[in-house]
Amino acid sequence: MKGLLHDGLVARPWAVEVSIEAVRLRARAPDDASIDLDWPLPDVQETLRSDGRYSLSRNEEDARIIVEADDWRALSGRSGAAIRRSGRRREARLISSLTVAGLGVAALVFVGIPMAARPLALNTPPALESRFGANMERQLSVPFRACSSSPRGAALLSGLGARLGAASDTPFPIRVRAVQAPFVNAFALPGGTILVTGELIARAEGPDELAAVLAHEIAHIERRHAMQAAWRAMGAGLLLDAVVGGGSGAGQQLIVLAGGFADHRFSRALEAEADQRAIELLRAEEISTRGMADFFGRLANREDTLKLRAAAEWFQTHPDTANRAEAARRAIRPGRPALSQQEWIVLRKVCR
Ligand SMILES: [Zn+2]
Structure with missing residues (x-):
C-alpha cells in the first residue's frame, strides 16, 4: 500500500510503501534505504483527517504517515490488529x-x-x-x-x-x-x-x-x-x-x-x-x-x-x-x- 511519510524533519514528504509484517507496521522508501520505519502495531495511532485520509503516528514521535482511507482499512482490517484511535473519537468511546x-x-x-x-x-x-x-x-x-x-x-x-x-x-x-x-x-x-x-x-x-x-x-x-x-x-x-x-x-x-x-x-x-x-x-x-x-x-x-x-x-x-x-x-x-x-x-x- 502506498503512503506519504512526513518525517517531521524536512518539509518534503517521502513516498513510502506501507505494509504490516506480523505485529509491526513498516514503511520503506523504495529510493532511499535509510527511510525504514518499523513501529510495533500496538503503538500505532490512527487519526481520521478532515480530508478523509488517515494519519498514522506513534506516541511522541513527529513522524506521520498519510494513507488513503480505503487502503488503510483494508490493510489494518486484514491484520486483525487493534489500532489505537486518537483524538476525539477515542475520548467519545471512553466516556x-x-x-x-x-x-x-x-x-x-x-x-x-x-x-x-x-x-x-x-x-x-x-x-x-x-x-x-x-x-x-x-x-x-x-x-x-x-x-x-x-x-x-x-x-x-x-x-x-x-x-x-x-x-x-x-x-x-x-x-x-x-x-x-x-x-x-x-x-x-x-x-x-x-x-x-x-x-x-x-x-x-x-x-x-x-x-x-x-x-x-x-x-x-x-x-x-x-x-x-x-x-x-x-x-x-x-x-x-x-x-x-x-x-x-x-x-x-x-x-x-x-x-x-x-x-x-x-x-x-x-x-x-x-x-x-x-x-x-x-x-x-x-x-x-x-x-x-x-x-x-x-x-x-x-x-x-x-x-x-x-x-x-x-x-x-x-x-x-x-x-x-x-x-x-x-x-x-x-x-x-x-x-x-x-x-x-x-x-x-x-x-x-
Ligand atoms: Zn527518565
Whole structure:
C-alpha cells in the first residue's frame, strides 16, 4: 500500500510503501534505504483527517504517515490488529464506556488513583518494592542479557552508580548493570537496580554523559517513580476489573485506552523532576553537568532521529528531549570528570 511519510524533519514528504509484517507496521522508501520505519502495531495511532485520509503516528514521535482511507482499512482490517484511535473519537468511546461503569468510578480512576499514586508509592515498604524489582529484573534478564565482556568495566560502572547513589536519599542500594540491547536507553527498576543498554554506553561521548544518565535514573529511584507508575496501573486495573467484572477483559481494555490520556503528562512531570534532581546529584559529586546537556542535545538533534531509529526508543520513554536539553544547558556548571580517561576506556569495554 502506498503512503506519504512526513518525517517531521524536512518539509518534503517521502513516498513510502506501507505494509504490516506480523505485529509491526513498516514503511520503506523504495529510493532511499535509510527511510525504514518499523513501529510495533500496538503503538500505532490512527487519526481520521478532515480530508478523509488517515494519519498514522506513534506516541511522541513527529513522524506521520498519510494513507488513503480505503487502503488503510483494508490493510489494518486484514491484520486483525487493534489500532489505537486518537483524538476525539477515542475520548467519545471512553466516556460512553465510563458512563456505563458509573461516573463515580471514573472520578476515582482518573483523579483519585493518580493523586494517590505518589503517597502510595512513598509509603510502600522498601522490602516490598525490592521484591517487586527483583521479580521484574528476573523477567527482563531474558530479553536483555547482561553484558559480561569486562568485569573491570562492570565494576567501574556500578562504582559510578554507587557514588551518585550515596549523594541521594534513597533507601535502596544502587546497582547498575549493562545489558545487551540494540537501542539507547536506561531503565530504573523498582528497588534500586538500573539497567543501561550497551548501545547507550557506546553512544555516550564521555563519562560525564553516562554519569548524567545514571544520576537521572537514580533520581527516579529516589522519588520512587517506578512504584508510582505501578500503583497507577495496578490500582486502576484492579478497580475496573472489580466494577466491570473480572475475566471479561473489559476493565483491562479500558485501562489500555485510558493509559494514553494521562500518561504523557504524568511521564513528562516525572522526567522533569528526575532531571532537576539529577543536576543536584551531579553537583553534589562535583561532576560537570555539561554531560547532561550534551547527551540530551545530541538525542534531540532532529536531523538524526529518523535515521538513528535506535534513539527513538529513548524518546518513547523520555519525552520532550529538546526542551530538557535546553533546561540542562541553562543549568550547566563546571566540575571534574566523572571518571579518568583510562577508566572510561575500560568501562566502555563492558558490552564489547
Ligand atoms: Zn527518565
